[in-house]
Amino acid sequence: MPNKIMDPIGRLMGLRYKSHPWHGVDIGEKAPKVLTCFIEMVTTDTVKYEVDKETGYLRIDRPQKYSNTVPALYGFIPQTFSGKKVAEFCMEKTNRKNIEGDGDPIDICILTEKEIVHGDILVKARPIGGFRMIDGKQSDDKIIAVLKDDAVYGDYGNISDCPELVIDRLKHYFLTYKDLPGQQRDVEITHTFDIEESHEIIKRSMDDYFHRFDTLDTALKTV
Numbered sequence: 001m002p003n004k005i006m007d008p009i010g011r012l013m014g015l016r017y018k019s020h021p022w023h024g025v026d027i028g029e030k031a032p033k034v035l036t037c038f039i040e041m042v043t044t045d046t047v048k049y050e051v052d053k054e055t056g057y058l059r060i061d062r063p064q065k066y067s068n069t070v071p072a073l074y075g076f077i078p079q080t081f082s083g084k085k086v087a088e089f090c091m092e093k094t095n096r097k098n099i100e101g102d103g104d105p106i107d108i109c110i111l112t113e114k115e116i117v118h119g120d121i122l123v124k125a126r127p128i129g130g131f132r133m134i135d136g137k138q139s140d141d142k143i144i145a146v147l148k149d150d151a152v153y154g155d156y157g158n159i160s161d162c163p164e165l166v167i168d169r170l171k172h173y174f175l176t177y178k179d180l181p182g183q184q185r186d187v188e189i190t191h192t193f194d195i196e197e198s199h200e201i202i203k204r205s206m207d208d209y210f211h212r213f214d215t216l217d218t219a220l221k222t223v
Helices: 008-016 084-094 164-176 195-212 216-221
Strands: 035-041 047-051 058-063 073-076 107-111 121-135 142-147 187-193
Touching: 035 047, 035 107, 084 121, 084 187, 084 195, 107 121, 121 164, 121 195, 142 164, 142 195, 164 187
Parallel strands: 107 142
Antiparallel strands: 035 073, 035 121, 047 058, 073 107, 121 142, 121 187
């Protein structure tokens, strides 16, 4: 798929200004098999960070209410968007109706044996699967990947290679990190999926992105 954003003018702008991690970072020529990913949080973070969509800088979303921390590098895949095509795939796989994309880039959890001490970084990763999370009526897929050439996880070829305990820890985090006493959230994980399905979600999210932001490249050329 041709990259509509990273044209020569876009690259020149990147030399002078910090690239927006969602719109200004190239997903990579080998996507969906190998991706450039932006990391918002690491395993030692006790505060929930996320990228501010307007500025591209990390901001504090919320302090964690309990002691759980994300058990992997956590961030998103640049130039992806959970929109119509992603939602259609979710409905196809779950037989649900009236599901929408959540309007965010696709989330990704990256396994590595390395101790990464802070977020706001770019890494190369290989998707191996993931799990389908539905938050209310919104599709909120979580892609599971391994850090490219990682010494421990780098040889994993599919989600079946990943220990079940690792997947269970990731699921527990996403099902509980927003919990507040006395409140119930309409969040569920319907199933775990393999590498082929993760690739399909990423390809659909790339299409959703270019449909949603099809005028962004034109806007950049007029700056």
